[in-house]
Amino acid sequence: MGYKLGGDLYLGYRALVAQPLRWLFGRTLRGKQRFLDNYGPEGLVPTPEADKLMLASAGRCISCGLCDQLDGQLGALARQAYDGVSLLPRQTARSSVELVHARAALDSLDPERYREAAAVCPTRVPLVELARWLRDRLDRARS
Amino acid sequence: MYDLIVIGGGVNGTGIARDAAMRGYRTLLVEKRDFAAGSSGANSGMIHGGVRYLRHDRHVTELACIDSGYIQKIAPHLLFRIPFLFPIRAKDPSRPTTTERLFRYAVEVYLGTYDRYQPAKSGKPSVALSPEEAYALEPSLARDLVGAVSFDEWGIDPFRLCTANALSAKAHGADLLTYATVVSIVRGDGGRVQGIVVRDEATGEELRYDGRVVFNAGGPWAPRVAALAGVEVKLRPGKGVHLTIDRRVSNYGVICQAADGRDVFVLPHEQTAIIGTTDDDFYGDPDDLRVKEDEVKYLWEAAVRSLPAVAGARVLRAWAGIRPTVWEYAKTEDALSREHAIYDHTKDGAPGFVTMVGGKLASYRIMAEEAVDEVERILDLPHRSCMTHLTPLPGGEGVPDPAELAEGYGLSEPTAERLIYRHGRKAVDICELARREPRLQAQVCRCEQVIAAELVFSIRHEEGRRLLDLRRRTRLAMGPCQGTDCAAQAAALLAREARLSVGDYHKELYDLMQVRWKGNRAVLDGDGLAQQELSRGIYLGAGALASAPFEPHESAPAYGAFRDEAQRGAVKATSPDGAESRDAPRAGEAHE
């Protein structure tokens, strides 16, 4: 009990003396920009609502691989960078932090060429839009 | 004769084994299943700085932050930063009450105080945000805020943490035995504990190991282990349920409020998001944890209320763990201390037997240090200094660059990146393996980017014996498809590498899919049902796996075991007292 009281007293001091002083000397951090300065450089960027909708669409993928069977770019692009369009919902669209590592694939693919693949997707993952969005997301992360 | 026998392959057991081995003690670690197969693998995966102790004892916070910094130093590859948002809610955000304003200030002060210790763990300072700013950073937040304050924490892959500790212990001379259940504790004159008898779950054979101290780090199973020595250890076990979302719905952890006012987190974890946790007293069997409807609904409601956009996300599974909390009476679950306790059972008439319970993932290293200090005290040994905070864990000696690794070995860069996350510098060894054996370049798990070489490496060098062990080591089958696409191939790789019998190959495959199903059935909805239809079509339909002649059970014995040095020290136990014959089997002899 003793040190709990001590803890409360210390926090009281922080609240009544230290915090106002920090504020006075501009040592408290306020505002969105400070937050973004903290985390933006590490790729820990906000996820706008539109992005969340696209993430939910990508989350419909059940990894059946049908789209890959109709993906004309598989084989045409370097295998190291690109292993079929199903990678986009299953992998690339899972974390924005790692997105930068997928830049080779995203820069070389053509979203328009996924129409046929998207047309057979049983769970209706919007592959064309997803590919466009991923490139846009990467651009946003890079800027 | 071992100096120390550690029972339990969770973060405490592996941490203690590493510490003891590094101090030069002959150490044996026994675990009835696999590293991190219990509580240590079923938590939120955070190395936090002990922010909740700030009020009661800020010294604990300081130590926790310093230790978090150490873990970062010894395993730089395994940690990932999680910015947290602490939203401050109001009944009517347009007219916050004085109490709500005061609370907002209190949170600012509290987290501002936490900032004092952040530098020790390379944490970023907290930032106070207006409601509009909070909405701009996390647009999914329900619009009931009067402000928000950020704070900084670290996440970790708890499975890899335990494995890395165990492997480090081995590298320093410890012996590791997984799938080895302690069946009795050997007593000598005056009740002195002299060793243990374990059942090799692969063969059913019972083996005796002698040790000067037997350390019980059994977590939720600690009372059972203690009972073998005739000692009572009391826990106040708490069940904690989490949900996993298939992808990061946000890069920020958000503190949500549950129906009963408790805090529930939605936080990013590697490439997924986790919602957790519940905390309820648990009186059942820790070997049979099942998630209940109300637990799922409780978490889901808390998350969706605070972050309505989460409602559209795909929930992959629900999973449960047990907090081995120290016994206290007349306290609510949340008010229980997360502190640990070490019991020297000399006073209970079992000298040489020690138990540690309680604690938390984040403080495992310092707890292990304390535990080994206690062992030295009991054995009246001169103190040797602990080095676990200075020597890197395996793979932590330096983190390769993903682009360079990808380029050098013809790997995709995202695959290289995940490989490095899990293995640090050891990723290079795995790539070398793939270069030597080109068939191991194959991508086995596309969701979590696992190549065949990583699985084979885990089998050869990381004590991976079952397919479920490989899941824990590599996140195989832990991504969106939950094994649909990778399980068969991974099982075939294991079967070939470990020379499994056909029956064991089928059982390994089945048991992995069973574990996936167990987590999935509690959250079946939306496209998760389509995933099940596909997965069942492949394994039960086309594969006819259900027709294989085996008795399935997740925690059933391991197969195709590779026991090594550890068994040389063993005495074959014909009775619990142990026979004195020294004809312990050598590597390879015990199994075919």
Added chain:
Amino acid sequence: MIGVGVSKPIAVDVLVIGGGAAGAFAALAARERGATVAVVRRAWAATALSSGAADVAPDPLSNARTPLGGRMSVIESARHLASRRPDHPYAALQGRLALLPAALDFASRQTGGRLSFAGAERENHAFLSPMGLPKLSAGGLDSIVAGDLLGVSGTIGAVGFDLHPIVDARLLAAAANEAARRAGLPLRAVPIECDFLRRSGDSLLRPHEIAARIDDDPERLVESLRRALPIDRPQRLLLPPVLSRRDPRPVLEALEAGLGIPCAELLAAGESVPGVRLQQALEARLDEAGIELIHGEVYAASGAEGDATEPRPHTVGDSMIGIRMRGAAPPNGVVASDWPIEAGAVVLATGKFIGGGIRREGRLREPIFDLPVWIGDQVDEGSWLGDRTAYELRDPQPALRAGLRIDEELHPLLRDHRLLSPRLFACGDVLAGNDPAEDGAGIGLAIFTGYLAGLEAAAAAGLSLAGFVTAGESPSGERTPDSDEAEGR
């Protein structure tokens, strides 16, 4: 063929919603009875993902110890399923199981033999599953049926590629030997690892890419296998199911000519190439039969034009109205916005969860007509599916059998067992009481129920019923598909 976008209102005798096996055979059956038929489907689904086998019903006595069971005929096995499982579609259709042989013949005939069955009066084939276990099935794609373990004695060669993990030949051979021992089959399997995939990066190829390589140069595969064959030559080769993207027959011929050994394909697991082949074969057949395949989604409009009192699709005169379709964006770029459909009868062949015929968002729903979804004999009201499933994966999972209940004419039932419309039928995976994986009634059930639903729909649309109710008799309509091909379209 992916299907075209629609650009005009549709008026047909029979509208089939869903383009998998059930929908295709329903459309073909109705078409054979002379109906004008259109198929609307939103995507590929369970048929395109199937293994290449076409299960009707498992042998009821088959188990781990006696994998071949009581060697009962396919139709007896189906009757058995009907009698022990009152919720199963076969139970609702018990009185019509005599038509099963006709349905299977119809499927063979319509696919030009690509789908092949031993015959409903014969016992199930025994295939080697991708995991090396015996898998009983009435039939399947001909390249797979050729691998029936019951039809071989002596040595079989389990073929793999030494640098690709699609099949581990050694493991498969060991498993096949184990399976043969348990089943008492006079077989011995030997692994054969050929060097067809030897170039750098070959271990990364996806199954359909291997198939494309073999299509490009079957002779190279022949050569590679010739080098790999043991001196003691096997009597049959089982190859990974990647012999062709389109039609494995030429490849099989080349192999058999070059090696002098009969060859067959294994069943596929994931990323099934045979499944896509079957899907494409069915689509080609629809096209040949003059059935339009439309890429889009059907939905029920809330009431017919100006009729606010009828919230659901309903029947007026000879037509079922109040349904409309929304064109999805097809690959040809033509997007139809929204068109009314007029059909004499509608067949719902929308599949289960993969097909989208049954969805769950909080509760289980049938998205087009909002028909009640049943689990067992109860309509689901949003129960937690943890309570409707068993803990053990291989135990029966009632929730995964969720679907529509039907009467003997394949009309889906409302909650009170009345009909939504006498012109609406349902078939295939959308039906309740069947979990294809666990119950062993998959594409075969789709063929049987699709065939019946097609006949019923043609009849409901006011067309001839001659010869329809008698088992074994080949149905012959007054109008043949050739005489009125694409009439009015």
